[in-house]
Amino acid sequence: MEIIKRLSGFLWIALGVAAIYMMLQQMNTEVNAAIAANKAVLDTQMFWYIIIPIFTPIMIGLCLFGWYAWKGEYGEIPRDSAHL
Amino acid sequence: MAHPSTLAQPAPQEATEQKGLMKVIMASSVGTLIEWYDFYIYGAMAVIIAKQFFPQDNPTAAFLAALATFAAGFVVRPFGALVFGRIGDLIGRKYTFLLTLLLMGGSTFAIGLVPGYAKIGIWAPIIILLLRFVQGLALGGEYGGAATYVAEHSPQGRRGYFTAYIQTTATLGFFLSLGVILTVRQTLGVESFNEWGWRIPFIVSIFLIAISVYIRLKMAESPLFAKIKKEGKVSSNPLKESFANKRNLKMVLLALFAAVMGQGVVWYTGQFYAQTFIERTMSVEFEQVRYILCISILLATPFFLVFGAWSDKIGRKSIMLGGMLLAILTYRPIYKAMYSYSDPGLKTEIAEKSSTGTAVSVNAAGDSTLTTTTVKAYTDGSTLKTVKKEVKLANASQPAPKAETTKTLWLSSGGFWMIMFLIFIQIVYVTMVYGPIAAFLVELFPTRIRYTSMSLPYHIGNGIFGGLTPFIATRLFDASKTAENPSGDPYVGLWYPILIAGVCFIIGLLYLPNKNDENVMD
Numbered sequence: 322m323e324i325i326k327r328l329s330g331f332l333w334i335a336l337g338v339a340a341i342y343m344m345l346q347q348m349n350t351e352v353n354a355a356i357a358a359n360k361a362v363l364d365t366q367m368f369w370y371i372i373i374p375i376f377t378p379i380m381i382g383l384c385l386f387g388w389y390a391w392k393g394e395y396g397e398i399p400r401d402s403a404h405l
Numbered sequence: 406m407a408h409p410s411t412l413a414q415p416a417p418q419e420a421t422e423q424k425g426l427m428k429v430i431m432a433s434s435v436g437t438l439i440e441w442y443d444f445y446i447y448g449a450m451a452v453i454i455a456k457q458f459f460p461q462d463n464p465t466a467a468f469l470a471a472l473a474t475f476a477a478g479f480v481v482r483p484f485g486a487l488v489f490g491r492i493g494d495l496i497g498r499k500y501t502f503l504l505t506l507l508l509m510g511g512s513t514f515a516i517g518l519v520p521g522y523a524k525i526g527i528w529a530p531i532i533i534l535l536l537r538f539v540q541g542l543a544l545g546g547e548y549g550g551a552a553t554y555v556a557e558h559s560p561q562g563r564r565g566y567f568t569a570y571i572q573t574t575a576t577l578g579f580f581l582s583l584g585v586i587l588t589v590r591q592t593l594g595v596e597s598f599n600e601w602g603w604r605i606p607f608i609v610s611i612f613l614i615a616i617s618v619y620i621r622l623k624m625a626e627s628p629l630f631a632k633i634k635k636e637g638k639v640s641s642n643p644l645k646e647s648f649a650n651k652r653n654l655k656m657v658l659l660a661l662f663a664a665v666m667g668q669g670v671v672w673y674t675g676q677f678y679a680q681t682f683i684e685r686t687m688s689v690e691f692e693q694v695r696y697i698l699c700i701s702i703l704l705a706t707p708f709f710l711v712f713g714a715w716s717d718k719i720g721r722k723s724i725m726l727g728g729m730l731l732a733i734l735t736y737r738p739i740y741k742a743m744y745s746y747s748d749p750g751l752k753t754e755i756a757e758k759s760s761t762g763t764a765v766s767v768n769a770a771g772d773s774t775l776t777t778t779t780v781k782a783y784t785d786g787s788t789l790k791t792v793k794k795e796v797k798l799a800n801a802s803q804p805a806p807k808a809e810t811t812k813t814l815w816l817s818s819g820g821f822w823m824i825m826f827l828i829f830i831q832i833v834y835v836t837m838v839y840g841p842i843a844a845f846l847v848e849l850f851p852t853r854i855r856y857t858s859m860s861l862p863y864h865i866g867n868g869i870f871g872g873l874t875p876f877i878a879t880r881l882f883d884a885s886k887t888a889e890n891p892s893g894d895p896y897v898g899l900w901y902p903i904l905i906a907g908v909c910f911i912i913g914l915l916y917l918p919n920k921n922d923e924n925v926m927d
Contacts, residue, residue, distance in 0.1 A: 326915050333662075336908070368880075375480060375869055379661075386658040386912075394655050395916045 323396055333387030337380040344373055429558045430570045432624050436506050436617040437551040437571055439610070441578025442585075443513035444544050446606045447537065448677075449582050453603045457521040458529045481538050482868035485545020486860035487644065493550050493856035494643035497634070498557070498627045501856070502550030506621065509543035510614025512536040517607025545868075548575075549860030556847035557627040557855075562717055568843035569713025573706050576835070579676060580702045583695045585609065591692075629852045643857040647850075653858060656849055661862035663917045664845060667729045667909025668838040669871025670902035674736065674878075675831035676702070678898070681875045682740065683824060686882065686895050687747035688789075688812040697825045705832035709840040716841035720919035725845070728837025729910045736899045739827050744895050746787070746820040758782035771799030786817025870905055877901045 348369035355365040389395060447454065485505075493501035516536050522529040552571050559567040585606045593602040625631075633639055640646050648654050680698055683689045689697075716724050745751055759781045767773045779791045795808040816824065846859040878898025886893035 322915075329911075329915060333912070371480070372873075379865060379869065382658055383662060386655075386662050389655045389658070390916070395659065 323393070326395060327391055327393055330387040330389070330391030333390060334384045335387075337383035337387065340380045340383075341377055344369075344376060348373060426558055426560075426567065429624065430555055430567060432620045433502075433551045433555050434570050434574050436502065436621055437547055438574040438578045438581065439613045439617050440506060440509045440544055440547045441575045442581045442613070443509050443578075443610050444540055445579050445582040446513070446586065446610075447516065447540065449586055450603050450606070453599055454533070456599075457603075458519070458533045460522055479869045479872050481541030482545040482864040482872075483861055485542035486549060486864040487545075487857065488542065489546020490549055490647075490857035490860040491643050493546070493553070494640050494854055497630050498550050498554045498856065499621070499624055502547055502554065503618065503621050505543040505546040505550065506614060506617055508539055509547065510610055510618075512539040512543070513607050514611040514614075517604040517610070545860065545864050549856050549863060552843035553847060553856050553859065554627050556844060557629040557852070563714075564847070565716035565721065565841050565844040566710060566714035568847065569709045569840045571843055572713065572836075572840050573709045575672075575839075576676065576702055576706055576709070576832070580699055580706075582606070583699050583702075587692065587695050587699075633852055638853060640853040643854045647854045647858040647861070653850070653854065657858055657862050659916060660846060660849055660859070661866055663909065663913040664725055664842060665862050665866025666870045667866075667906040667913070668725065668842055669866040669868070670874050670905045670909075671729060671732045671838045672835050672867065673871040673874035674732070674899075674902040675828070675835040678875045678878050678902070679743075679828050679831055681879060682895075682898075683743065683828075685879070687744060688814045689747070689824075690813050690815050693816055693821060697821065697828060701825050701828040701832050705829050705836055708833050708836035712837050712840035713844070716844065721841040721845040721848075722913065722917045722919040724841050725838050726910055726913050726917075728834045729906045729913070731837070732831075732834045733903050733906050733910065735830075736903055737896055739830060740896050740899060743824050743827050746785075746816060746824060747814050749781075749789070752783040752785060752787070755782045755784055773797045773799075785820065787820055788815045789813070790815075874902055 351365050352369065489501050489505055492504070513536075516533060519529060519532050519536070548571075551574075552568055555571050556564055556568050589602050589605045590598040626634075630639075646653065647657065676698070680694060683697065684691070684694045712724050712728075759779075761777065761779045763778075764776045765773055766776070773796070775795045775797070777793045777795075779793075781789045781791075783789070790813045791810060792813075793808055793810045796806050798805055842863075846863060847855060850858040878901050881898045881901065882893055882895060885897045
């Protein structure tokens with residue numbers, strides 16, 4: 322179980338990085354498509370300009386979570402606050 | 406030997422303590438419920454508010470409308486969690502969530518008084534946006550305070566049950582907002598409601614807040630916070646201790662990715678996306694939608710207490726993850742079953758009860774509007790009304806606007822109750838993931854930084870992952886509409902909550918302990 326916990330840390334890091342990449346790629350595709358079609362450019366940009374600054378730090382948090390998992394930090398969850 | 410009836414009764418001191426605790430719970434819950442009510446009435450009347458304050462022909466106003474919808478719900482709430490969480494850990498729980506209540510009530514009341522765009526122009530959307538920001542900040546600070554306050558009064562071994570009362574408030578606040586809007590709308594009529602009556606639910610808030618402030622002023626400070634304050638153990642910098650201390654930060658990340666993220670999407674899918682789905686995708690009539698939701702919520706609400714209490718016995722993890730797993734496995738069958746009640750391909754039309762009519766109107770500019778109304782009756786007892794409006798401009802050289810089609814479906818009695826049951830099931834999932842989560846979060850962090858540490862993951866999970874559910878799901882649905890399939894895939898939006906809940910379930914299964922530190926006295 323401990324090995325699975327540690328190895329899956331890589332998965333969470335990869336997931337975080339992939340999510341950031343996919344958001345940026347999707348924004349690029351949608352904004353360009355909206356510009357080409359000359360419709361709702363503001364709405365499209367607005368959505369992504371809000372979504373990306375919100376989700377990017379959260380996804381960095383997921384990478385950090387993965388890093389801690391890989392380092393074995395979640396092997397033992399503190400049972401009381403003295404260990405925090 | 407004691408009489409059997411006396412064995413069943415709590416000891417006098419215990420009964421007094423229990424009575425005192427129930428007072429604490431009620432005082433906290435009423436205020437939190439009103440805050441949720443205040444927050445939801447804006448969302449419930451977004452269409453009317455948009456017409457009053459954010460005209461689509463003004464790009465700046467339209468931009469502010471989008472900002473008001475997103476920013477207050479998703480961005481500002483976590484900031485409110487940080488600001489008020491810090492204050493709550495520095496000066497105490499009681500005064501902090503009294504402050505959030507006043508801010509929320511004041512801003513909601515003010516929304517009801519702001520003149521429309523027609524009267525004060527661009528100032529109208531700007532003022533609304535600022536007030537919506539204050540609402541978001543206040544909500545960000547309220548929940549953590551109320552949950553912490555109740556948990557710090559609750560005895561060990563029953564914390565799940567007692568904090569579950571706080572957990573009912575978000576759903577009941579939503580219920581109250583639907584109920585008040587329905588009542589005002591039915592009393593005034595649709596036209597008056599859309600014109601000015603929509604302000605009443607906002608203005609009413611000031612009376613609710615006044616009652617709640619009165620009750621909360623009489624409350625004492627949390628005994629645990631009072632104790633650490635007396636001992637001089639209050640954190641001097643809760644933000645730094647919560648997020649710059651690696652040991653605590655990793656618990657914040659664990660709370661977010663292993664529990665609250667999945668809880669958020671299940672919560673918003675069960676109530677808000679379900680509403681969006683039956684109203685927009687299925688075109689069910691406005692009042693039927695609200696009745697379905699109100700009844701489902703009322704029937705499912707007691708389950709918050711059931712699962713909260715059960716989590717005291719078997720642990721928080723198994724119930725929360727159980728709710729997520731059920732949601733992941735059954736969302737698609739549930740939504741397919743709901744959609745079958747509106748799918749014309751599965752219905753048989755009664756030709757003799759169906760009708761079509763047309764009307765032409767001409768405005769002062771000479772533009773004519775052709776309105777075609779089709780009413781189709783089906784053998785299952787449902788009725789579908791389709792209204793198509795086509796405008797022909799007097800100036801033929803200008804491009805004619807796109808034809809507008811609106812559909813309204815009146816469900817049969819059987820369809821109404823079946824959809825109600827299917828939404829009830831989804832809200833039971835909500836009670837599973839949400840009922841035990843306050844106790845789970847409180848037990849994860851120590852008293853000196855509890856308010857700050859639990860509020861941030863809660864509002865990221867609930868506000869951002871959860872709050873975005875209806876929007877992302879609807880966006881996925883719109884994106885699925887192609888030239889080959891113009892009606893789109895109605896179930897594609899479900900992949901967002903299924904995916905997020907799936908990742909959260911796996912993380913929770915791997916990393917969460919079933920029992921947290923039940924001692925919150927530290």
